[in-house]
Amino acid sequence: DIAIIGISGRYPGAATLEDFWENLKQGKDCITEIPIERWDADQLYDPEKGKVGKIASKWGGFIDDVDKFDPLFFNISPREAELMDPQERLFLQTAWETIEDGGYTLDSLSKVSSLQGSDLGGHVGVYVGVMYGEYQLFGAEESIKGNPMATWFSSSSIANRVSYSMNLHGPSMGVDTMCSSSLVSIHLAIDAIHNGLCSMAIAGGVNVSIHPNKYKNLSQNMFVSDKGRCESFGAGGNGYVPSEGVGAVLLKPLGEAEKDGDQIYGVIKGSSLNHGGKANGYTVPNPNAQAGVIREAIRRSGVSVDDFSYIEAHGTGTSLGDPIEIAGLSKAFTGRRQEGQYCSIGSVKSNIGHAESAAGISGLTKVLLQMKHKQLVPSLHSGVLNKGIDFDKTPFRVQQELASWDVPENRLRLAGISAFGAGGSNAHLIVEEYIPKAKKEYHSEDAAIIVLSAKSIDRLEDQVLNLRSYLDNHKDVNIYDLAYTLQVGRE
Known part of the structure; x- marks a missing residue:
């Protein structure tokens, strides 16, 4: 079992995870029109999908201040920071906040030794899901204008920057499996810990929409919703809304976390990856492969399908993809003893849009916040359900309102999280709530010394x-x- 001992992230309409939880709890749709600071959407907008050079949607999920960064905090020169892809800067900030949330410092991380007894400290891996590298297009455009400029993008550099800045010696890599990238990153981090390649790991994903090229491409391929909504499992879904996001978790073996007195948000019981192989089209999901990856994650976790009480679905809100996902899930839950629709299901995409390479970490974050507050939040735009899905014949019910996350006595809350890449790369993660052992609270009449520090x-x-x-x-x-x-x- 792997403990999640630190977490951080930024999502549309939420500079902090507390903001994110409030938005989820209130059922807030955080999709907006494309900010003018990104590009003039009205100039490019044409609802006719597939029109070359035009975009079929002028909506998205956007995080604030993606261009803001304090390079000197990380001992980076302002000139170097200007040429770095904003995803590299964002993930570096988030990784810092994640280790801080876990109660660690650079000094304490430098003393994390190998469970195999290696002399090298800083035995911490870094795995980051990333998909788009469009910052380079700005360099090309400036060069065409006569202002030669070479902007930089490398998915590996996003992870390597964290390892370099924090002096970490575990494996460090960028991972691109399209929309499953961040969940695949977490799976790889778990495997690395199990195999002794690192004793702890920072894992997550990052995604930004800074250039219209992405929207042009998605419009040409008829992927985007022209309504500006991710209607996960709802009627009339005709595409997804791109979203920005960045998030990370700090991972550690459960036994070690308990021994060290770490805070524990949840326990990863198991995970799995596979590929859809040959399907009806390159971007068409394969329900048998989706069922297979979930079944394998369940087998690795040692849990039963009857133990689940929530599924954070991929749920892009497409008329084709959603029925296929439910078909795969239902197949994976074959052999259940429980009757009726006993397991709630939802998708964070209905709130923030599809965060693509950060989709998996946004879903995991939602699940951990629900576990923390023991509540299930509403999945939006599902008042009228997709007619292609007969939910009555499945074990799943779409969570349509804020409610207590109730489970039978002596049973822990257990959730599955799915992320499926457009090219067929599937991932599934199973997370169980953690009940901390009772500890004696320290009380005293003595003053407590509150130490705060900053660079200015x-x-x-x-x-x-x-x-x-x-x-x-x-x-x-x-x-x-x-x-x-x-x-x-x-x-």
Whole structure:
């Protein structure tokens, strides 16, 4: 079992995971028109799908300030930072926030040794899913205008930048399996830990929509929704809405995490990968392969199909893809003892759009937040269900409202997360909730020393305000635990 001990991310309409949870809980649709800072969508917009040079959608999910970065914090020159793909900068920030969330510092990571006894410290892997590298197009366009410029993109550099900046010595790689990239990255990180290639790992994905080329390509291939909605399992879905996102988790063997007193968001019981092989078309999903990857993940996890109470589906909201996904899931759940629609299903894409190479990590983040709050959030645009799916004959019901995530007594909440790449690369991850062992809370009449640090006065003031805001919203925090984390788990 692998413990998730740190997490961070940014998604449309959510600069923090607390914002993300509020949006999910309230059933907020975070899709907007394409910001003018990206490009003038009205100039390129033509609802006629497939028209060369035009885009069939002017909607998407966008995160704020993708161009903002503090290079000196990471000892990077401003000139070098300007030429770096924004995905590299975003993931570096998110990886930092993830290890901080786990209560680790660069110094403590440098002391993570190999479980095999290697002398080299920093035995931490980095795996990042990434799909698009369109920042280079800006360099080409500037050069055509007579301003020679060579912008840089390498999927490996996104992971390698984290390993370099944090002095980590585990495997470090960018992973591109299209829309399953971030879930595949997590699977590879898990395998690396199991095989002794690293003792811990940072894994996740990043995706941005900074150039209209992506929208032109998706429009030509008739992938995008011209309605500006991801109607996961809803009637009338005719494509997906591209979305931005960046997220990461910090992974560690469960036994080690418990021994070290780490916080644990959830436990990864197992995962699996496969490919659809030859199907009815290059981008047409194969339900048998989807069922196969889920069955294999279940086998590896040692759980039963009757144990599941939630599935975070791929759920792109297409009239073809959604019925195929439910067919594959139903096949994977063959042999169940429970009757009726006992397992809830939903898709974060209905809230934020399809984050492509960050889709899997956005779905995992949603599941972990639901486990934390013991609530299931509504899957949007599913008031009228896809007529091509007879849900009554499946074990699944689409989660259409905010509700308590209830499970039978003595049973833990268990969820599956699916991510399927357009070229046929399938991934499935199974996560179980973690119930921490009761610990004796420390209480004292002594003062607690709250240590805060930053690289400048104005940043320090922001740190104070951030902490105050956090404490206002978390009245149950033990002040001595907080003091300890700020003294030991921060630079």
